[in-house]
Amino acid sequence: MPTITVRLDDETRDALQSQAEGEGVTVSDFVRDLIRTAVVPIREEDERDGYTPDSMTAKERHVLSLLHRILARVLPADANDVDGDAEYQLERAKVLEAGFTQEYWTEYAGIAPELSKRDAKFVMDVLDMFRMIDYSVAELQKTDQFDEELVNALRFRGFDHNDPLESKMANYVEFLVGDGRWEERADFLNGPERGNSHHPMIDTYSRMLAEYRRIREEQARRPAKGRVHRRLRDEDLLALRAARIHPDNR
Structure with missing residues (x-):
């Protein structure tokens, strides 16, 4: 030994x-x-404990306990929704007052980890990029240069629901669309895939965004020519399609 x-x-x-x-x-x-x-644990750690604090201050416990007792008084007699009934609320109050830390997880059961500002901005940048791509493709389709393969390659494919971060990004897209922003994605979110790409997309979108920023910087240096100045040119769309593919696989 x-x-x-x-x-x-x-x-x-x-x-x-x-x-x-x-x-x-x-x-x-x-x-x-x-x-x-x-x-050496006897029982496996409960996954629901992952976002639960090990302790709360007496003030935090007191405030939460009072809220539970208030809910117990105002809930209808036949309440049976996510807030439970009066008996449930009083039980939660007693847990907090007694300081049973192992039971605190119920206070945080509906609280998800944050989506950072950086990741939220990334999602909005992706949506902005695809809004411009869609507009430019729509203009391209009015000409004889329509390329079905190019259009398909530049479709917004959502985020991977099986990846923790991308799943949260997908939820944020759904929130933004429901809030009246980037409403053009509503049909995609309501379609058969429900906004699920089924494979990770962050790396792909990151490469496309890097190329998109380069294109926008170049646009800013060109003389403005009405709406044509804003539209992505054919070579820009081709560059974005190429950016989708990892350099090692080109």
Whole structure:
């Protein structure tokens, strides 16, 4: 059996010796049991604990408890929705007042991890880019240069619902569309795929955005010629299609 050496001050050593004697075991056995208790779980960690704090201040507990007691008074007698009924609310209040930390998870069950500002801006940049792509493709379709393969390659494909970050990005797209922004994506979100790309898209969109920014910078340097100045040129659309493919696979 491996041996670990731990250096202790005299006071801690004496306290360990005293407690070990009280338990009727050696100091080694006493310390071994303490370590085993600390690092070897009996039950698997509950995933729902991941976003739950280990502790709350007395003020936080008091405020939440009062809110639960208020809800218990105002809920209809036949309440049966996400807020539960009066009995449920009083139970939650008692948990907080008693300080049963293992039960705090119910207070945070509906609170998801944040989508960072950077990631939220990325989503909006992607939606802006595809809005311009769609406009430019629509203009291209009015000419004899319509290319079905190009149009298909430049479709917005949503985000991967199986990836934690991309799933949250997909939820943000749904929120933005429902809030009246980028409404042109409503049909896609309501379609058979429900906005699910079924494979990761962040890397692909990142390469496209890098190319799109280069194109927009070049546009800004060109003399304005009405609406044509805003539209992406054929070569711009081809460059964006090429950016979809990783350089190692081109």
